[in-house]
Amino acid sequence: MGQYEHHVFVCTSGKTCPTQDSKDVFAAIRAAVVDAGIKGRVRVNHAGCLGQCGHGPMVVVYPDDVWYHGVRPTDAGQIVSEHLIAGRPVETLRYVAPPGDNKLPE
Numbered sequence: 001m002g003q004y005e006h007h008v009f010v011c012t013s014g015k016t017c018p019t020q021d022s023k024d025v026f027a028a029i030r031a032a033v034v035d036a037g038i039k040g041r042v043r044v045n046h047a048g049c050l051g052q053c054g055h056g057p058m059v060v061v062y063p064d065d066v067w068y069h070g071v072r073p074t075d076a077g078q079i080v081s082e083h084l085i086a087g088r089p090v091e092t093l094r095y096v097a098p099p100g101d102n103k104l105p106e
Contacts, residue, residue: 011058014049022057028076054104069095
C-alpha cells in the first residue's frame with residue numbers, strides 16, 4: 001500500500017481556502033491524528049490549490065479519493081475517528097463534483 005494507510009491533503013493555498021481558516025483545519029486534523037495514535041499510519045500535508053475555490057476549506061483523503069468541503073476545525077475529530085480509523089467517510093462533509101476545476105465565480 002505504501003508508507004501510509006492514508007494521506008490527507010488540506011488546501012492551505014489558493015484564493016479562498018486560506019481566508020476560510022484552512023490552516024486551522026490543517027492543525028486540527030494533524031492534532032487529531034496524533035491524539036488518536038495513528039501518526040505513523042496517516043500523513044497530513046498542506047496542499048496547494050485543489051481547483052475547487054469557494055467550496056473550502058477542502059480536504060482530500062487518499063488512497064480513498066474522498067474529498068471534503070467546508071471543513072471546520074471542529075470536524076477534524078469526526079474525520080479522523082469515522083474515516084481514518086473506522087473506514088467510513090463522513091457523508092455530511094463529502095464533496096462530490098464533476099472531474100476537473102469546479103471553482104465558484106468570485
